[in-house]
Amino acid sequence: MSSMPDLSYTRxxxxxxxxxxxxxxxxxxxxxxxxRDFPSSEYLIHLSCLAHFTPHVxxxxxxxxxxxxxxxxxxxxxxxxxxxxxxxMGDHExxxxxxxxxxxxxxxxxxxxxxxxxxxxxxxxxRFMPENASFRSRNVVELLTDHRETLVRAFKPLSRRVLLxxxxxxxxxxxxMDKIITMLSMIPGxxxxxxxxxxxxxxxxxxxxxxxxxxRQQAMVQDGIQAGFDTLVVPYHSCYRQHCGLEFRNNxxxxxxxxxxxxxxSIPYEEPYKAVKQLPSWSKIVEFFAERSARLNWSIEDLExxxxxxxxxxxxxxxxxxxxxxxx
Amino acid sequence: xxxxxxxxxxxxxxxxxxxxxxxxIHIVTLQQGSVGLAVLDGRFIxxxxxxxxxxGTLSRPEVCGTIITCPFHGWRFDLSSDGQExxxxxxxxxxxxxxxxxxxxxxxxx
Numbered sequence: 001m002s003s004m005p006d007l008s009y010t011r012x013x014x015x016x017x018x019x020x021x022x023x024x025x026x027x028x029x030x031x032x033x034x035x036r037d038f039p040s041s042e043y044l045i046h047l048s049c050l051a052h053f054t055p056h057v058x059x060x061x062x063x064x065x066x067x068x069x070x071x072x073x074x075x076x077x078x079x080x081x082x083x084x085x086x087x088x089m090g091d092h093e094x095x096x097x098x099x100x101x102x103x104x105x106x107x108x109x110x111x112x113x114x115x116x117x118x119x120x121x122x123x124x125x126x127r128f129m130p131e132n133a134s135f136r137s138r139n140v141v142e143l144l145t146d147h148r149e150t151l152v153r154a155f156k157p158l159s160r161r162v163l164l165x166x167x168x169x170x171x172x173x174x175x176x177m178d179k180i181i182t183m184l185s186m187i188p189g190x191x192x193x194x195x196x197x198x199x200x201x202x203x204x205x206x207x208x209x210x211x212x213x214x215x216r217q218q219a220m221v222q223d224g225i226q227a228g229f230d231t232l233v234v235p236y237h238s239c240y241r242q243h244c245g246l247e248f249r250n251n252x253x254x255x256x257x258x259x260x261x262x263x264x265x266s267i268p269y270e271e272p273y274k275a276v277k278q279l280p281s282w283s284k285i286v287e288f289f290a291e292r293s294a295r296l297n298w299s300i301e302d303l304e305x306x307x308x309x310x311x312x313x314x315x316x317x318x319x320x321x322x323x324x325x326x327x328x
Numbered sequence: 329x330x331x332x333x334x335x336x337x338x339x340x341x342x343x344x345x346x347x348x349x350x351x352x353i354h355i356v357t358l359q360q361g362s363v364g365l366a367v368l369d370g371r372f373i374x375x376x377x378x379x380x381x382x383x384g385t386l387s388r389p390e391v392c393g394t395i396i397t398c399p400f401h402g403w404r405f406d407l408s409s410d411g412q413e414x415x416x417x418x419x420x421x422x423x424x425x426x427x428x429x430x431x432x433x434x435x436x437x438x
Contacts, residue, residue, distance in 0.1 A: 010390050013402025017415070033381070078402040079381060086399070094388075098400045101382040 012049065012085055013078040015310040020052030020077065022292050022306075025270050028059040030076035034108045039073050044111035045140065047076030048118040049085060050207070051237045053310070056271045057117050060258040061140045063267045068150045070143070072115060075106070083128075084120040088207075099128040107134055115140040119205045119236055122172055139172075141235075144261070145179045148186055155264045157189035160253075162260070163224035164194045165234045165243065167205050180235050180257050187264045193229070195220055206239040217243060221250045233257050244274040276311075285311065340426070340433040343374065347430065353396065355387045363423065363434055366407050368394055373407045374434035376421035380413075386420075396420075 020030075030047050031038060043065070047058045058074055065072050083098030103125060106114050114137040116122050125137040144151065162184065168174045177194070184192050206212050212220075221243075224232060231253045234240045240256045247254040254274075262269055272288075279285045285307050286300075293303040343356045343365055354365045355377050364377035364386055373394075377386045384400035391397075394408035404414045411420035424435040 008390075009399045009402065010392070010397040010404070013397070017402065081401050083400075091399070094399055097384065101384060101400060105382060 018306040024055040030074035032077035032079040043072040045074045082121040082124040141179045152186045159189045163229040205236045206242045374423040380418040
């Protein structure tokens with residue numbers, strides 16, 4: 001790393017790159033480019049930009065598929081951006097060009113099916129997918145549902161009462177939700193109820209521009225706890241980032257739906273992001289990452305800049321950053 | 329910006345009058361293609377205007393000092409270090425430049 005400027009694209013991409021490296025499970029590998037020797041595969045998992053904060057999601061998708069004999073390499077890094085970042089920034093020219101470049105790279109991988117874990121990527125790729133495309137884009141839950149009869153034979157019971165955080169803002173998200181419910185319903189021992197849809201029309205998930213307000217988050221969890229639920233399950237990595245901290249203020253587990261499937265299949269995994277999010281101070285966060293950072297030969301300045309970009313993205317200046325640090 | 333495309337010799341191509349370029353990033357359109365021209369700290373640095381990653385246009389990169397960031401996927405090139413990509417990816421092609429009679433010339437090799 002070198003010095004990083006206070007600029008938006010650079011900030012996001014550097015935090016994505018850094019967090020992916022810092023938080024990924026040791027066994028998780030991804031390619032950042034489709035080179036000539038890129039492994040040809042029927043399926044390709046797309047590790048999207050902000051999913052690098054929770055890389056265990058892609059790891060679990062890959063591991064669960066492996067259990068049913070499906071090999072799916074991962075294309076990731078900021079190099080795999082679907083263009084949505086530009087869309088959120090109001091940069092529509094770069095949005096379209098970025099999405100089309102991403103689709104071109106995926107085509108060169110010779111995959112037949114792109115597996116997404118991100119609703120923004122679903123929306124972006126399907127919007128610009130050419131009519132004669134050599135592959136199709138699907139959320140990974142669709143493929144899991146295709147193979148549910150195989151998976152169900154391996155499911156072990158989980159005794160949990162699950163409140164499902166829901167997004168039904170359009171047909172694609174409704175399809176995802178229905179299929180997530182289908183999958184979770186096949187795990188013995190789970191009781192499942194769906195919370196009211198968290199977002200309005202055309203807002204696909206809890207991402208930074210469309211975050212749920214803290215009081216609504218808290219109300220969602222409290223309603224669930226009062227109704228006897230012990231687990232809040234989210235459908236997307238972005239919702240996970242936003243809501244996982246609720247676990248520490250409430251007597252409820254917060255997890256991604258793939259975590260429950262992995263639990264039922266006895267697939268082990270690490271998820272450090274939730275722990276990082278709960279650290280009480282700037283110094284604790286630095287301490288948490290210090291060993292990993294040292295292994296990468298990052299200086300303390302590089303590490304602090306990465307933390308600032310990744311966990312304090314809205315700091316407007318140094319004074320504001322210091323206030324955020326102090327009140328964290 | 330479109331230059332007069334005057335060719336001083338076989339290898340060097342005029343990009344335009346030095347005074348015509350304000351600080352920042354410019355794309356100069358020539359008959360043989362486009363050339364990026366960065367005016368940074370009074371220096372002129374000419375470069376191939378497409379990212380070596382996926383060919384994204386570098387007409388609107390983010391600029392910090394001599395480092396430019398491709399807005400499509402975050403590759404970052406140090407224009408003062410032969411276009412090296414700071415994460416170790418492929419470098420950006422930099423063209424040699426010189427100033428002659430108030431013109432900025434670039435030695436363009438495609």
